[in-house]
Amino acid sequence: MKKILTVCLLLLSALFGKAQSTEDYIAEHVEHAQELMREHQLPASIILAVAIHESAAGKSKIARYLNNHFGVKGANSNTEIRSSYRDYPTVDSSYNHFVSFLHSRSYFEVLFDKYDQYDYKNWARGIQRGGYAHSRSWASQVIGLIKKYELYLYDERPDGYEEKPDPIVEAPAKKSRTAKSTKRSKSSSAKTYTVKKGDNLNKLAERLGTTAASLMQKNGLKSSALQPGQKLKL
CATH class of the missing domain: 3.10.350.10 (LysM domain)
Structure with missing residues (x-):
């Protein structure tokens, strides 16, 4: 009897672990992310990647107890944990607040006019420049998640859309006639x-x-x- 009970517990544990996978997290929340994208022209890939990054794909403590998937700080009424992060009635309301938060700050609001819903790289960099996170690698990590899980496929890009290549950082050229010539040709292009x-x-x-x-x-x-x-x- 004990062996049967142990096997059942292991199976339940395995099933629970599977339910917490990043792929399942994406499948659960992609529809709402796309609804927000269509309404606000903010890439669904950005919404999902930031949520995955800030909530460990829903596994973080504040995600489980407070429905907070974007690391937003504030007051909460939760009695199960003590936290400086705000709570939400549902996960969807956390997603909604993330978008309204971007709209409410001038240094994020300008991004809605500057970039479209397909340009996830510049959105990530712009949100970082606005001070959303202190880490200098935050944007790179968010972009990495988008590429790893191919979240850009949910951005409803038009046929033939070409993603802008990342800028190539080159070492400064030595001062010479060749360098001057190259500089002139670039400026004239x-x-x-x-x-x-x-x-x-x-x-x-x-x-x-x-x-x-x-x-x-x-x-x-x-x-x-x-x-x-x-x-x-x-």
Whole structure:
């Protein structure tokens, strides 16, 4: 009888451990993350990756006792643990508050105008620059989670969307005629801008210090309508 009981406990333990996997966590919360993405144009991959990072995929103490999946501090009414983190009635409400928190701070709010829902790398770096976390590697860790679990697949990218390559950091070149020549050729090369969702040609021209007519002429545009992902010569 004891052996049977032990086997049952081991099976239950195994099942419980499986339920706590990161893959299962993603499956459980991806639908709500995508709903928030469609409403706010914030990548679902960012929402999920930050939650995974801050809550250990739902296994952290504040996630289990306080439904806090984003490491937000504040008062709580929980009597089971003592914590400086705020509590939420549900996990979804923790997700909702994360997005509203970003909207409520000017240094995060600008990101909604600057980046679209597909540019998870710049979102991660922008949130870090805004002071969301003290760790200098926070953005890299969030981006790493997105790549590891392919969370960008949930961002509903349009067909043919090309992810921007990471900037290549090169060692400073020695001062020479060759270096000067290279510098001149780089500066003379045409600059481009990739259209983001919500861009307006007139506002875009004003932001870039030019005119809509000039942009249309340079790019051979017959209409002022723009498409996300479209590249414009400046």
